[in-house]
Amino acid sequence: MADLSPKDCELTTLDEENLWEIMENHRYKIVRNVCPSRLTPYLRQAKVLDQLDEEEVLHSPKFTNNAMRAGYLLDVLKTRGKTGAIAFLESLKFHNPDIYTLVTGQEPSVDSDSFRGLIDTSKLTECLAGAINTLQQELSQEKLRSQALQQHCYKLKEHLHKLGAQNKNLRDKEAEHNRMKREVSTQFHQVLKLKDEMYNLSMRYTSALQDKDLAITRCRSLQEELYLMKQELQRVQMTSSCERESRERLLKISSDQNSKEVSRLKEENEKLKSLTFSQAEKDILEQNLDEALESKQELVDRIHSLRERAVTAEKQRKQYMEEKEQTLFQFQKIKVDFEIYKEKMNALQSQVVELQKERDQAYSARDLAQMDISHSLTEKDSLRRKVFELTDEVCELRKQLQKVQAESLSEIKENVMEPSKLGKQKLIRMHAINPQEDNDFSLLTSTEHWPDLSAISNQEQMGSFCSSSPVPPCKQSLHKRITKDFLENSISVSNVLVRRRPALRILSQVTALTFQGDSFLDQISIIGGNHTGIFIHRVTPGSTADEMALRSGTQIMMVDYDSKEITFKAILEDTTLEQAIGLLKRVNGFCCLSVKINMEGYKKLVQDIENKVTTSGDSFYIRVNLVMDRKADGELQVQCNDILHVTDTMYQGQSCWHAHRVNLYNMKDTDHGIIPNYSQAQQKLITLIQDMTQQSTVFRKQSSGGQQKLVRIVSMDKSKVNPLCSSSDGSQTEPSKLEDSSIVCFWTESCFTLVPYTRVKPYKPIRPRPVVFVPMVIGRILSEKLSLLKDFEKCPTEYLSQEEYEVRRQSGDIIHEKEDPSHHNYVTYQAVESLMHKNMHCLLDINLNCVQTLHRAEIFPIIIHIPVTEKNAKKLKKALQRLGTTEEQILETAKREEAELEKVPCLYTSLVPDCWSDVDSLVNCARLSIADEQKKFVWIERSPQ
Incomplete structure (x- = not known):
C-alpha cells in the first residue's frame, strides 16, 4: 500500500464505523460519479478484492448500470472492514480526486512515490x-x-x-x-x-x-x-x-x-x-x-x-x-x-x-x-x-386350304424328283395367300388385354369392322366401334331426356351397362377417390367386364345392385376409395353400372401416383375426437381436436388411412403417417371411454403439469343414415348380411353413434370475427375491458315489439334474446354484420347454442374458453361481486358451459390457467389469443349427409 501523508494519517486514526459513516453519507455522489472499472485494479493490488470479486462487480448480469456496480463494490469493501475503506479512499485519491475531497474534506496529496510497492516488476511481467x-x-x-x-x-x-x-x-x-x-x-x-x-x-x-x-x-x-x-x-x-x-x-x-x-x-x-x-x-x-x-x-x-x-x-x-x-x-x-x-x-x-x-x-x-x-x-x-x-x-376353309396346299406341295416334290418320267414339267396354278392372314387370325384368337384405341390405327384396314376384308374384325376394332357408336349416340341425344331401358341408358356422356356381375370386384381393379372419382385401372381378360367393353380410364359414376339379400343404389362421384371398394365388393349378380370415359382425369391420376405426388385420389379433412398414441413405425401420433388431411383411405391396400397433420395458419401439410380407419377408430374410442369410466377421469396429467383432453364425445342420430347404406326403396340393409362391413362406408352408417372423426371444411376469414367467451359471466367482465381498446366493441342489443320480433325472426335476423323480464332485447344479425364491416371484433354475450345460428348465417365466431378453478375464481372476486355473482356460482356455471363446448361445430381455444394473475393480465391474454385465432383458418364441421 502507498505511503500515507500527514492528512491521511488522520483518516487512519478513525475507527471503522466512522470511516464507513463518512462514505455512506456521500454514497449517492459516489455511485453516481465513480467508475468501478478504474478502481478495481488498485483495489486488487491492495489485496481488498480478489479476481472473483472483480468479475462479479464488473460483469454480473444482475447489475445493468454503472451505479449498481459502484454500490455493490462499496458493499463488498464494507465486508473488508477498515482496510477496505482506506484502500477505497486511496483509489479515489488517484482516480477521482473531486470525490475524495467531497468525502474527506481534504485535498488529495499524491507523491511521485505513491505507486511504489503496489506491484513488483517480476509480478507485473508475469x-x-x-x-x-x-x-x-x-x-x-x-x-x-x-x-x-x-x-x-x-x-x-x-x-x-x-x-x-x-x-x-x-x-x-x-x-x-x-x-x-x-x-x-x-x-x-x-x-x-x-x-x-x-x-x-x-x-x-x-x-x-x-x-x-x-x-x-x-x-x-x-x-x-x-x-x-x-x-x-x-x-x-x-x-x-x-x-x-x-x-x-x-x-x-x-x-x-x-x-x-x-x-x-x-x-x-x-x-x-x-x-x-x-x-x-x-x-x-x-x-x-x-x-x-x-x-x-x-x-x-x-x-x-x-x-x-x-x-x-x-x-x-x-x-x-x-x-x-x-x-x-x-x-x-x-x-x-x-x-x-x-x-x-x-x-x-x-x-x-x-x-x-x-x-x-x-x-x-x-x-x-x-x-x-x-x-x-x-x-x-x-x-x-x-x-x-x-x-x-374361315377356320374350316383355312384348314382345307392348308390341306390342299400340302397335297400340291407333295405333288410338286414328286414331279421334281421324277423329271425324266414326266418329261416336261406341267404348270400348276398356286393359290394366292395373304401373308398377313395368320397374323390376323392370331389377333382374332388372342386373349391378351385390349390396347388403347390410338395403338390400332396401323391395323385399321385389315381389322376394321367396316373393312371389305373377309377376315372378321379383331377386338380392337370392336372396341373402337362400340366407343364410336357411344359417342355418336351421346351427341345425338345430349339434349333429349332418355327413358331407362334394360340394356342401355345414355345421358350426356354417361352410359349405363346392365350385366351379370358375379364377384364383380374380382373382374376389375379400381383406383381414385372422392377428389378425382373412381376409375377402372385393370380388367381381367375374358371376364364379363371385359366382354362389356370396360377399359382402363373408365370412370364409374353409379352402381345399382338388386338381389334377394342386398339392395342398394350408390353414387360414386364423391365416395372414397375405401367406400367404393366396399360397395363394389358386395356386387355379386345382376347389376346396373353407370360409367363414362374420362381418360384425361385417369392419366393425370396415374401420373401423380407414378411420380409419388399422391397415393390415391382421396382428399378430405377431418377433426379427430380422441387421442391416438404412436405404437409402431409409420403411425401418426394424434391429439384430440387435431385437424388432419386424409389423402388415402386404402393405404398400400390395407384397411388404414394415410393422413397429414394440417398447419392451422396456412393449411399446409406437415408430418404424416398412418391412422386407423373409421370403424377401427370407433372401436378405440369406445375402449378409451370404457377405460376412463373405470378410472373416473376424462383427463390425464402431462409431464408439463397441464391437462390433455383424451376424447371429445360426439354422437349422431341413428336415423340419419348415409344414403350409401340404404336400398332403392328406402329400406336398411341388415349388418349381418354385409361382407366386411368395416370398409363399406363411414360417417354414421355404423351401428354405433359415437363419432371418432368429424368431417370438416376450411374457411379463411377476411373480416374480424366476433368473439364469444366461456363462461358468459367472465365474458361480461372481459367485454367491459376490451371494449375500451381500439379494435373491439360490444355488440349492441335492440328493443323490438312483438310484431317486429315476429318479422325479424321469420327473416332469420334474431341471434339471441337477452334474459331480462322487463324488456325484450335481442342480438341481431344486422348488428353483428355492421361491426364486422367496420373491421371491429364484435364482443358477443350469447349462449353457446347460438353458435350454430351464426354458422347458418356464415358468421364464424372466435370461442375463447377460460378454465375456472377455485384459485382463479378468487382472483376475480371483486369483479364478480360487481356483477352480483359468487365464486360458487361461477364454478357451477363454468362446469355447465364447459359441457356444452363439446357440441360446438368448430374449434375453440382455451387459455392456460396459470398465464394470468388478475383481470388486467387476463384481458391481455384474451387479446393475444383473439389475435392468434384471427390468423388461423376456421374449420367447420360438415354434416354426414
Missing part, C-alpha cells in the same frame, strides 16, 4: 504475460469460430441454391396445376351452363302452365264479380223506382186531400155565417173550430214532414244516379280488362299448344332415337353372331 496468453487463446478461438461460421455460411448458400431450384420447380408445377384447374373449371362451367339451359326450359314450361292456371282463376273471379255487380245494379234500380213511385203517390194524395178539405171548410164557413146560433150552439161551434184548427195544424205539420221526405228522396235519387254512373264506369273498365285478359289467355293458350306440340315432337324424336338405338343394337348382335359363324367357316 501478469502481463498471463494477460497476453489469455488474449492469444481468445484470438485463436475467435479464428476457429470464424472458420466454422464461414463453412456454415457456405453450406447455407448451397442449401439456399437447392431451395431456389426446388422453389422454381414447385412454381412450374403450381402453374401447371393452376392451368389444369382453369381448364377443369371451364369444362365444369360449360356443363353447368347446359344444365341451366335445360332447367330454364323446364322452368319456362312450368311457369307458363302456372300463368295459365292463374289467368283461368282470375277470369272466373272476374265473371263472378261481374255477376254480383249486375245483381247489385238491378237491386239499386228496383229500390230507386219504388222510392220514386211512393214519393209521387204521397205527394198526389196529400195535395188532393188538402184541396178537398179547404173547399169543405169554406162551404161550412158560409153555412155557418148564414145561420144564427144560440149561446150554447156558439160554444159548441167554437169548440169545433178549435178542433178544426188543431187538425189543420196537424195537416200542416204532416205536409212539412212529407216535403222533407221528398227532399231526402231527391237527394237519395241523385246519390243512386251517381252510384249507377260509377258502377257503369267500373263495368266498362272490367269489360275492357276482361277483353285484355281474354287476348292474353288466347295468346298463352296458343303458346301452350305450341309447347305441347314441341314436347310431343321431342318425345317422338326421343322414341325414334331409342328405336333406332335398339334396332342398331339388335343388328349389331346379329352381326356379331354372323361374325362368329363366319369365323368358324
Whole structure:
C-alpha cells in the first residue's frame, strides 16, 4: 500500500464505523460519479478484492448500470472492514480526486512515490504475460469460430441454391396445376351452363302452365264479380223506382186531400155565417173550430214532414244516379280488362299448344332415337353372331386350304424328283395367300388385354369392322366401334331426356351397362377417390367386364345392385376409395353400372401416383375426437381436436388411412403417417371411454403439469343414415348380411353413434370475427375491458315489439334474446354484420347454442374458453361481486358451459390457467389469443349427409 501523508494519517486514526459513516453519507455522489472499472485494479493490488470479486462487480448480469456496480463494490469493501475503506479512499485519491475531497474534506496529496510497492516488476511481467496468453487463446478461438461460421455460411448458400431450384420447380408445377384447374373449371362451367339451359326450359314450361292456371282463376273471379255487380245494379234500380213511385203517390194524395178539405171548410164557413146560433150552439161551434184548427195544424205539420221526405228522396235519387254512373264506369273498365285478359289467355293458350306440340315432337324424336338405338343394337348382335359363324367357316376353309396346299406341295416334290418320267414339267396354278392372314387370325384368337384405341390405327384396314376384308374384325376394332357408336349416340341425344331401358341408358356422356356381375370386384381393379372419382385401372381378360367393353380410364359414376339379400343404389362421384371398394365388393349378380370415359382425369391420376405426388385420389379433412398414441413405425401420433388431411383411405391396400397433420395458419401439410380407419377408430374410442369410466377421469396429467383432453364425445342420430347404406326403396340393409362391413362406408352408417372423426371444411376469414367467451359471466367482465381498446366493441342489443320480433325472426335476423323480464332485447344479425364491416371484433354475450345460428348465417365466431378453478375464481372476486355473482356460482356455471363446448361445430381455444394473475393480465391474454385465432383458418364441421 502507498505511503500515507500527514492528512491521511488522520483518516487512519478513525475507527471503522466512522470511516464507513463518512462514505455512506456521500454514497449517492459516489455511485453516481465513480467508475468501478478504474478502481478495481488498485483495489486488487491492495489485496481488498480478489479476481472473483472483480468479475462479479464488473460483469454480473444482475447489475445493468454503472451505479449498481459502484454500490455493490462499496458493499463488498464494507465486508473488508477498515482496510477496505482506506484502500477505497486511496483509489479515489488517484482516480477521482473531486470525490475524495467531497468525502474527506481534504485535498488529495499524491507523491511521485505513491505507486511504489503496489506491484513488483517480476509480478507485473508475469501478469502481463498471463494477460497476453489469455488474449492469444481468445484470438485463436475467435479464428476457429470464424472458420466454422464461414463453412456454415457456405453450406447455407448451397442449401439456399437447392431451395431456389426446388422453389422454381414447385412454381412450374403450381402453374401447371393452376392451368389444369382453369381448364377443369371451364369444362365444369360449360356443363353447368347446359344444365341451366335445360332447367330454364323446364322452368319456362312450368311457369307458363302456372300463368295459365292463374289467368283461368282470375277470369272466373272476374265473371263472378261481374255477376254480383249486375245483381247489385238491378237491386239499386228496383229500390230507386219504388222510392220514386211512393214519393209521387204521397205527394198526389196529400195535395188532393188538402184541396178537398179547404173547399169543405169554406162551404161550412158560409153555412155557418148564414145561420144564427144560440149561446150554447156558439160554444159548441167554437169548440169545433178549435178542433178544426188543431187538425189543420196537424195537416200542416204532416205536409212539412212529407216535403222533407221528398227532399231526402231527391237527394237519395241523385246519390243512386251517381252510384249507377260509377258502377257503369267500373263495368266498362272490367269489360275492357276482361277483353285484355281474354287476348292474353288466347295468346298463352296458343303458346301452350305450341309447347305441347314441341314436347310431343321431342318425345317422338326421343322414341325414334331409342328405336333406332335398339334396332342398331339388335343388328349389331346379329352381326356379331354372323361374325362368329363366319369365323368358324374361315377356320374350316383355312384348314382345307392348308390341306390342299400340302397335297400340291407333295405333288410338286414328286414331279421334281421324277423329271425324266414326266418329261416336261406341267404348270400348276398356286393359290394366292395373304401373308398377313395368320397374323390376323392370331389377333382374332388372342386373349391378351385390349390396347388403347390410338395403338390400332396401323391395323385399321385389315381389322376394321367396316373393312371389305373377309377376315372378321379383331377386338380392337370392336372396341373402337362400340366407343364410336357411344359417342355418336351421346351427341345425338345430349339434349333429349332418355327413358331407362334394360340394356342401355345414355345421358350426356354417361352410359349405363346392365350385366351379370358375379364377384364383380374380382373382374376389375379400381383406383381414385372422392377428389378425382373412381376409375377402372385393370380388367381381367375374358371376364364379363371385359366382354362389356370396360377399359382402363373408365370412370364409374353409379352402381345399382338388386338381389334377394342386398339392395342398394350408390353414387360414386364423391365416395372414397375405401367406400367404393366396399360397395363394389358386395356386387355379386345382376347389376346396373353407370360409367363414362374420362381418360384425361385417369392419366393425370396415374401420373401423380407414378411420380409419388399422391397415393390415391382421396382428399378430405377431418377433426379427430380422441387421442391416438404412436405404437409402431409409420403411425401418426394424434391429439384430440387435431385437424388432419386424409389423402388415402386404402393405404398400400390395407384397411388404414394415410393422413397429414394440417398447419392451422396456412393449411399446409406437415408430418404424416398412418391412422386407423373409421370403424377401427370407433372401436378405440369406445375402449378409451370404457377405460376412463373405470378410472373416473376424462383427463390425464402431462409431464408439463397441464391437462390433455383424451376424447371429445360426439354422437349422431341413428336415423340419419348415409344414403350409401340404404336400398332403392328406402329400406336398411341388415349388418349381418354385409361382407366386411368395416370398409363399406363411414360417417354414421355404423351401428354405433359415437363419432371418432368429424368431417370438416376450411374457411379463411377476411373480416374480424366476433368473439364469444366461456363462461358468459367472465365474458361480461372481459367485454367491459376490451371494449375500451381500439379494435373491439360490444355488440349492441335492440328493443323490438312483438310484431317486429315476429318479422325479424321469420327473416332469420334474431341471434339471441337477452334474459331480462322487463324488456325484450335481442342480438341481431344486422348488428353483428355492421361491426364486422367496420373491421371491429364484435364482443358477443350469447349462449353457446347460438353458435350454430351464426354458422347458418356464415358468421364464424372466435370461442375463447377460460378454465375456472377455485384459485382463479378468487382472483376475480371483486369483479364478480360487481356483477352480483359468487365464486360458487361461477364454478357451477363454468362446469355447465364447459359441457356444452363439446357440441360446438368448430374449434375453440382455451387459455392456460396459470398465464394470468388478475383481470388486467387476463384481458391481455384474451387479446393475444383473439389475435392468434384471427390468423388461423376456421374449420367447420360438415354434416354426414
